[in-house]
Amino acid sequence: MKAFFQIVTLTLSLVTGGILLAGSFYDISTTEDWHTEAVLAKRAGVPVMMVFSADECPYCQRLKKQVLLPLVKNGKLSNKVLLREFNIDHGGKIVDFDGERIRTRIFVQRYDIYATPTVVLVDYEGEPLATPIVGFNEPDAYTDQLRDTIDSATMTLAALRGPRFSAVDGTPPAHSHK
Numbered sequence: 001m002k003a004f005f006q007i008v009t010l011t012l013s014l015v016t017g018g019i020l021l022a023g024s025f026y027d028i029s030t031t032e033d034w035h036t037e038a039v040l041a042k043r044a045g046v047p048v049m050m051v052f053s054a055d056e057c058p059y060c061q062r063l064k065k066q067v068l069l070p071l072v073k074n075g076k077l078s079n080k081v082l083l084r085e086f087n088i089d090h091g092g093k094i095v096d097f098d099g100e101r102i103r104t105r106i107f108v109q110r111y112d113i114y115a116t117p118t119v120v121l122v123d124y125e126g127e128p129l130a131t132p133i134v135g136f137n138e139p140d141a142y143t144d145q146l147r148d149t150i151d152s153a154t155m156t157l158a159a160l161r162g163p164r165f166s167a168v169d170g171t172p173p174a175h176s177h178k
Helices: 002-022 034-044 058-073 104-110 139-161 163-169
Strands: 048-053 082-087 093-095 101-103 118-122
Touching (some): 048 058, 058 082, 101 104
Antiparallel strands (some): 048 118
């Protein structure tokens, strides 16, 4: 019976993750379990896009309303990133990319978050793939910058997963035949 519930839970996670990756939900999910998010992103082959926000941050709300939600609704982020928001004001502990619980403060310090909003694109181990985007100003310019950052992170992730870096993800190197 326990195995049955584990299978149902995993299936629901995969289905939900697939829907979120497809951009079918018109909101941005928050998380405190980065390990689960990394597993979903790895299965989809996309970077994790972390949006660091704060409770009393009008620019965070503007970013979400003027850029992120329209991109989600229009499917522009579908199959490109796993988008998750993280509120830095919520204290306590979270689950890190390696599955271990750590303090929120330590997690935020790791990414050198000194202003909100900050967008950081990472691989499945939480390693940054591109230069973070700090702050928010004008929606059109931000959208262009975000697109370029996502493209850069995607190329970096692809390079890390390619034959040259195969030892990183545990796959055997490709053999060339001469």
